[in-house]
Amino acid sequence: MTEPQFEKIALVGIGLIGSSLARVIRREGLAKHIAISTRSAATLKRAEELGLGDSYSTDAKEAVRDADLVIVSVPVGSSGAVAEEIAPALKQGAILTDVGSTKGSVIAQMAPHVPAGVHFIPGHPLAGTEKSGPDAGFADLFENRWCIFTPLPGTDPAALEKLSSFWRACGSNVDVMDAEHHDRVLAIVSHLPHIIAYNIVGTASDLEEVAEGEVIKYAASGFRDFTRLAASDPTMWRDVCLHNKDAILEMLARFSEDLAYLQKAVRWGDGEKLFDLFTRTRAVRRSIIEAGQEVDVPDFGRQVVAHPPKS
Amino acid sequence: MTEPQFEKIALVGIGLIGSSLARVIRREGLAKHIAISTRSAATLKRAEELGLGDSYSTDAKEAVRDADLVIVSVPVGSSGAVAEEIAPALKQGAILTDVGSTKGSVIAQMAPHVPAGVHFIPGHPLAGTEKSGPDAGFADLFENRWCIFTPLPGTDPAALEKLSSFWRACGSNVDVMDAEHHDRVLAIVSHLPHIIAYNIVGTASDLEEVAEGEVIKYAASGFRDFTRLAASDPTMWRDVCLHNKDAILEMLARFSEDLAYLQKAVRWGDGEKLFDLFTRTRAVRRSIIEAGQEVDVPDFGRQVVAHPPKS
Numbered sequence: 001m002t003e004p005q006f007e008k009i010a011l012v013g014i015g016l017i018g019s020s021l022a023r024v025i026r027r028e029g030l031a032k033h034i035a036i037s038t039r040s041a042a043t044l045k046r047a048e049e050l051g052l053g054d055s056y057s058t059d060a061k062e063a064v065r066d067a068d069l070v071i072v073s074v075p076v077g078s079s080g081a082v083a084e085e086i087a088p089a090l091k092q093g094a095i096l097t098d099v100g101s102t103k104g105s106v107i108a109q110m111a112p113h114v115p116a117g118v119h120f121i122p123g124h125p126l127a128g129t130e131k132s133g134p135d136a137g138f139a140d141l142f143e144n145r146w147c148i149f150t151p152l153p154g155t156d157p158a159a160l161e162k163l164s165s166f167w168r169a170c171g172s173n174v175d176v177m178d179a180e181h182h183d184r185v186l187a188i189v190s191h192l193p194h195i196i197a198y199n200i201v202g203t204a205s206d207l208e209e210v211a212e213g214e215v216i217k218y219a220a221s222g223f224r225d226f227t228r229l230a231a232s233d234p235t236m237w238r239d240v241c242l243h244n245k246d247a248i249l250e251m252l253a254r255f256s257e258d259l260a261y262l263q264k265a266v267r268w269g270d271g272e273k274l275f276d277l278f279t280r281t282r283a284v285r286r287s288i289i290e291a292g293q294e295v296d297v298p299d300f301g302r303q304v305v306a307h308p309p310k311s
Numbered sequence: 312m313t314e315p316q317f318e319k320i321a322l323v324g325i326g327l328i329g330s331s332l333a334r335v336i337r338r339e340g341l342a343k344h345i346a347i348s349t350r351s352a353a354t355l356k357r358a359e360e361l362g363l364g365d366s367y368s369t370d371a372k373e374a375v376r377d378a379d380l381v382i383v384s385v386p387v388g389s390s391g392a393v394a395e396e397i398a399p400a401l402k403q404g405a406i407l408t409d410v411g412s413t414k415g416s417v418i419a420q421m422a423p424h425v426p427a428g429v430h431f432i433p434g435h436p437l438a439g440t441e442k443s444g445p446d447a448g449f450a451d452l453f454e455n456r457w458c459i460f461t462p463l464p465g466t467d468p469a470a471l472e473k474l475s476s477f478w479r480a481c482g483s484n485v486d487v488m489d490a491e492h493h494d495r496v497l498a499i500v501s502h503l504p505h506i507i508a509y510n511i512v513g514t515a516s517d518l519e520e521v522a523e524g525e526v527i528k529y530a531a532s533g534f535r536d537f538t539r540l541a542a543s544d545p546t547m548w549r550d551v552c553l554h555n556k557d558a559i560l561e562m563l564a565r566f567s568e569d570l571a572y573l574q575k576a577v578r579w580g581d582g583e584k585l586f587d588l589f590t591r592t593r594a595v596r597r598s599i600i601e602a603g604q605e606v607d608v609p610d611f612g613r614q615v616v617a618h619p620p621k622s
Contacts, residue, residue, distance in 0.1 A: 077582075101532075126532040129609040130596070136609070140618060145531055175528075185525050188515050190532035195573060197536075200507055201592040203499070203562070203569045210496050212598075217486075219599045220456055221412075221437040221501035222540055225508075228611065229533055231596040234589035241577050241585050251514070252574050256567065258514045262506060263563050266552050274552050278545035281512040285441070285542040287523075288530045295616040298440040298447070300539065302605075305612035307451060308620070 005166055008033040010063040012082055013073035014047045015233075016128060017099045019137030021071060022052040024170045027139045037063035047134045061089040069095045069166065072110075076100040077239035080109030092117040095159050099125055101186060101236070103150045103179040105243035111152065119159035124148045124182065125172060126190070130231040143171035144292055150179040187247035191240055192255060195248070197229035198237070316477055317342040321374040323393055324384035325349045325358045326544075327439060328410045330448030332382060333363040335481045338450045348374035358445045372400040380406045380477065383421075387411040388550035391420030403428040406470050410436055412497060412547070414461040414490040416554035422463065430470035435459045435493065436483060437501070441542040454482035455603055461490040498558035502551055503566060506559070508540035509548070 009031040011018045018036075025031050036053035037060040038044050048056050057063050064070045064086045072082050079100060090096060096118055100106045103122050114120040127145040129136065147167040151160055164174045177185075204215045204223065215223065241248060265273040288294040295301050320342040322329045329347075336342050347364035348371045349355050359367050368374050375381045375397045383393050390411060401407060407429055411417045414433050425431040438456040440447065458478040462471055475485045488496075515526045515534065526534065552559060576584040599605040606612050 126529050128532070131609050138614070140614065143617075146529055148529075185521050185529060186532065188518060188521055189526055189529045189534040192514075193511060193533035193537055195577075196507060196511055196570075197533075198589055198592050199570050199573055200504060200566060201595050202588055203503075203566045205591065205595065206569070207499060207565070210499055214496050215500055216595070216598045216602050217604065218437050218457055218459075218496060218500045219602075220604045221439070221497065222504035222508075223500040224596075224599050224605045225536055225540055226504055227592075227596040227599060227605075229536055230589075230592040232589075232593075234586050234593065237589050238582050238586045242580055242582055245577055245580070248577055249574065252570070252577070254518070255511060255514045256570065256574075258517070259507075259510050259563070259567065262510055263560065263567075266506075266556055266559055266563070269553055269556065271549050271553055274549045275545050277513055278509055278541075278543075278548050280516065281509050281538075281541040282543075282545065284512050284516065284527070285535075285538040287527045288535050288538055291527050291530075293528065293531045294535045294538075295613050297616055298442050300611035300613055301616035302612055303449070303451065304619075305606040305608055305615050306454075308615075 002029070004029050004032050005162070005169065006031040006068045008035060008067045010035045010037070010067035010070045011053070011073065012037050012060045012063060012070065012086065014038045014043060014052065014134050015073060016132055016136045017125065018071070018073035019047065019050070019052055019134040020139065020141035021073070021137075021170070022047075023137055023139040024142065028169050030166060030169055031069070035063040035067060043134060050134055052134060060086050065089045066091055067094060069163070070097070072096070072098040075235045075239040076102050076106055076243045079106045080113070083110035083113040087113040087115055090115060090118045093119070095119045095121060095163050097121050097123045097163060099123060101190065101240050102244040103182045107150070107152065107179055119156055120152065121155060121160060121163050122150045122179065123163070123167075124150075124186070125167065127172075130228050132233045140171065142167070145172050146175055147172040148175045148177060148182055150177060150182050183244050184247045184250075187244055187251045191244055191248050192251040194229050194232060194237055195241065195252070196255070197226040200226050201230040313340070315340050315343050316473070316480065317379045319344040319346060319378045321346040321348070321378035321381045322364070322384065323348050323371045323374060323381065323397065325354060325363065325445050326384060327443055327447045328436065329382070329384035330358065330361070330363055330445040331450065331452035332384070332448075332481070333358075334448055334450040335453065339480050341477060341480055342380070346374040346378060354445060361445055363445060371397050376400045377402055378405060380474070381408070383407070383409040386546045386550040387413050387417055387554045390417045391424070394421035394424040398424040398426055401426060401429045404430070406430045406432060406474055408432050408434045408474060410434060412501065412551050413555040414493045418461070418463065418490055430467055431463065432466060432471060432474050433461045433490065434474070434478075435461075435497070436478065441539045443544045451482065453478070456483050457486055458483040459486045459488060459493055461488060461493050494555050495558045495561075498555055498562045502555055502559050503562040505540050505543060505548055506552070506563070507566070508537040511537050512541040
């Protein structure tokens with residue numbers, strides 16, 4: 001087996017992302033030692049029951065001491081507090097990264113605490129499911145997904161390459177962009193979709209004349225597709241909304257403008273406008289499949305789950 | 312083998328729904344003869360290549376002659392023309408039904424043409440995928456799905472029971488409600504989700520500063536879930552929008568009101584409001600899974616598709 005990339009990797013946070021990292025690091029032999037920390041004793045205990053790491057502590061400083069790579073996987077609103085807490089214990093030359101869904105705010109929160117000589121490289125693996133917690137993770141989560149870095153000016157190229165190499169070993173492709181662009185792109189490909197999903201599920205729940213039981217029963221006609229995103233971790237998504245406000249408001253405004261146009265076409269029975277939009281959007285899914293970013297089966301593969309092929 | 316329920320079933324329209332019906336009728340032996348008609352010669356030829364029926368005609372009157380059960384599976388805007396065309400050829404005692412996603416408009420279009428002595432029972436199986444055409448159908452499409460009837464006053468109970476029995480044999484559960492209620496329920500569980508999906512995909516396509524390539528590349532972070540509904544048949548969905556206008560406008564208004572509330576919470580950094588909504592909606596998915604209307608695996612089962620379990 002090849003020599004592990006890292007002596008010690010510290011995972012601060014052991015939810016879906018942290019626990020998936022633990023599993024793939026283990027499987028691929030990317031570190032000699034995996035140190036896990038989280039603030040909740042109960043979660044930490046569960047991580048230990050699952051055998052996710054080699055050492056466990058509710059004290060993040062313990063975990064990051066002597067670590068060559070520190071990965072922070074916490075709700076973005078907690079990034080600053082974590083950075084402040086672990087800063088004194090980071091060793092010289094260590095790489096410090098995160099997985100947060102917003103970058104500008106995370107940088108503003110964390111960067112001031114990072115000691116000179118520590119390589120802070122903010123990151124964001126575009127991967128996840130609607131599940132949460134250490135049981136939810138799995139080693140293949142990052143496979144064929146994109147991991148975006150938003151390095152600060154003056155980042156050591158060797159450190160960036162080492163971190164890129166780590167994420168490739170986890171199965172991902174790597175991209176680099178500036179933080180503001182990241183936040184705008186993610187506002188449309190991730191944040192707005194989640195907000196819209198949460199919204200429509202809320203609207204359906206509030207109807208007086210359509211019983212909740214009916215919404216549930218008849219969900220297979222379209223509604224159920226939205227409920228997955230709307231089942232995502234509330235803390236994580238609250239923080240995303242609080243920490244990417246400008247870009248999200250911009251995307252919400254555009255979405256609403258377009259929806260008003262659609263609504264008007266419905267009101268005036270403008271079949272041509274409707275048909276044109278519905279035709280235009282059809283090709284997008286095919287492009288996503290061809291880019292390897294979506295499974296190439298109907299209905300996301302639900303039939304495959306319901307009726308697995310006989311061996 | 313048990314005696315088939317019907318001597319002859321006529322399928323007017325052989326797209327996703329019609330071709331799924333053909334396959335399940337064949338598999339379950341529900342008719343001695345399956346007559347298929349569609350207006351397009353090319354589609355009809357494909358249906359014949361697939362061996363979906365026993366007779367094929369571009370003339371719907373041919374197909375429905377002597378049929379005991381006639382199932383119309385066409386875009387709802389075409390319902391009236393179809394009814395007018397086939398009316399003279401319907402035999403006495405035949406059951407005439409449809410699968411349209413709106414019911415009030417279909418009834419208004421079709422009922423005037425239905426001869427006395429023919430049992431017109433409007434129906435709607437809540438099942439589908441984003442695919443279209445005779446190749447897209449499969450026999451299990453209706454399994455464990457709900458089929459809703461909106462029978463007119465004075466419908467013969469024996470005919471209703473016979474049609475219910477047919478749909479149960481296709482694997483479905485059956486519900487009965489009035490057409491207006493159907494249209495409002497479907498507006499929220501199906502029509503609004505599709506419209507919202509179409510809209511967000513359109514909004515993403517129109518952004519100037521986020522390249523389409525980026526939207527595609529990074530779609531796995533949430534956006535891709537919407538692209539499935541937005542890949543649905545444009546003709547079908549144009550017609551749905553044109554034929555359920557009032558209920559759709561009502562649901563759009565409610566959706567937009569709720570979205571403005573969310574947007575305000577984002578603008579004012581009201582984390583508590585956001586957290587409350589995001590928590591409330593999380594339970595809905597669990598209810599849908601427990602009702603048997605959604606697969607009980609993360610991410611719709613995409614991982615199962617990407618990494619099938621080894622036998």
